[in-house]
Amino acid sequence: MREAATPHQIVTWLYRNYPLATPYQGSFEKLDPNAPSFKRDSWLRAQGGKGVSGVFFSPPPTDASPGPQTILEKAGVNISVVHGMLPPAAIKEMRADHSNIPYDEKTSLPFFAAGISLVVHPRNPHAPTVHANYRYFEITEKVAESDGTGKVVAWWFGGGSDLTPSYLYEEDARHFHRTLQNACNQHGSELYPAFKKWCDEYFYIVHRQETRGVGGLFFDDLSTEKHARLSDDVERPRSAEEIFDFIKALGNSFIPSYLPILERRMSMPSTDQHRRWQLLRRGRYVEFNLVYDRGTKFGLKTPSARIESILMSLPETARWEYMTDMGTDLESEEGRLIPVLKQPVDWAALEK
Numbered sequence: 022m023r024e025a026a027t028p029h030q031i032v033t034w035l036y037r038n039y040p041l042a043t044p045y046q047g048s049f050e051k052l053d054p055n056a057p058s059f060k061r062d063s064w065l066r067a068q069g070g071k072g073v074s075g076v077f078f079s080p081p082p083t084d085a086s087p088g089p090q091t092i093l094e095k096a097g098v099n100i101s102v103v104h105g106m107l108p109p110a111a112i113k114e115m116r117a118d119h120s121n122i123p124y125d126e127k128t129s130l131p132f133f134a135a136g137i138s139l140v141v142h143p144r145n146p147h148a149p150t151v152h153a154n155y156r157y158f159e160i161t162e163k164v165a166e167s168d169g170t171g172k173v174v175a176w177w178f179g180g181g182s183d184l185t186p187s188y189l190y191e192e193d194a195r196h197f198h199r200t201l202q203n204a205c206n207q208h209g210s211e212l213y214p215a216f217k218k219w220c221d222e223y224f225y226i227v228h229r230q231e232t233r234g235v236g237g238l239f240f241d242d243l244s245t246e247k248h249a250r251l252s253d254d255v256e257r258p259r260s261a262e263e264i265f266d267f268i269k270a271l272g273n274s275f276i277p278s279y280l281p282i283l284e285r286r287m288s289m290p291s292t293d294q295h296r297r298w299q300l301l302r303r304g305r306y307v308e309f310n311l312v313y314d315r316g317t318k319f320g321l322k323t324p325s326a327r328i329e330s331i332l333m334s335l336p337e338t339a340r341w342e343y344m345t346d347m348g349t350d351l352e353s354e355e356g357r358l359i360p361v362l363k364q365p366v367d368w369a370a371l372e373k
Contacts, residue, residue: 070103155180185234300340
């Protein structure tokens with residue numbers, strides 16, 4: 022069933038093209054050479070698999086001295102390559118999009134998963150948070166250990182990248198979306214609008230009736246099979262090799278989509294009010310990740326999951342206020358953000 026993009030190829034791509042020092046962490050460390058380096062570590066999963074992680078944080082002072090003035094407040098890169106047995110409850114959920122996965126309420130099935138996750142929470146309230154994740158998942162038939170690996174019954178790629186500002190700068194949103202759009206268009210003109218719409222739907226905080234940020238891309242279940250969100254008669258990646266090339270193109274777009282924005286905003290003057298609003302918006306970020314995010318929920322349900330990696334995306338600091346009035350004045354700096362969270366914008370098509 023798999024035409025290309027074997028687990029070996031994926032692992033090779035992750036470890037060779039995205040070593041922890043560059044380009045991701047290295048790009049951010051160059052912006053702030055006096056800040057502490059990313060904390061890097063390698064880990065093993067007892068049930069099968071391994072990973073490498075790098076997290077930036079700057080511990081608060083232990084005395085009354087001023088806090089750290091680093092450009093980043095928290096950031097992380099996590100690469101994981103794991104395998105094991107998928108429990109029946111998880112299989113049941115996946116069958117909604119992959120009906121060919123066998124399911125009998127009792128049998129677990131072997132799985133293989135590989136992915137890279139990135140998140141950046143800058144210190145300056147005018148600089149937006151960014152997140153990206155690209156992953157591969159496959160399920161095989163259960164066979165006797167002496168028979169080796171079973172037949173692949175389902176495989177797919179997923180991922181995306183999204184921008185979460187506290188203060189709205191339309192030029193930042195345009196730049197982010199147009200960079201993603203250009204990466205998508207190399208592989209088919211229908212990909213960006215379909216996955217942009219999916220992103221707006223996915224990152225929606227139902228109990229707040231607003232999106233987490235200004236969106237980007239989100240997609241899942243991308244394989245050689247028909248896709249519910251893509252037309253059959255348009256140009257798009259169809260073979261496993263073409264899909265894998267699409268994933269790599271999106272991964273390569275991360276730095277050019279975000280770093281120019283961070284460079285524009287990281288030194289802007291800010292006040293205590295700006296910080297207060299930033300922390301309130303980060304509270305919404307936490308709400309989405311812990312209540313709705315499928316990856317977080319799946320990870321927490323996985324036996325012997327590495328909790329440090331799963332919760333890496335959460336900001337270091339967040340705030341909740343009872344019936345806060347911040348953002349209610351739509352003419353204020355804070356309030357300008359609210360309408361685009363209530364009604365998503367076609368940023369790539371927006372004129373200057």
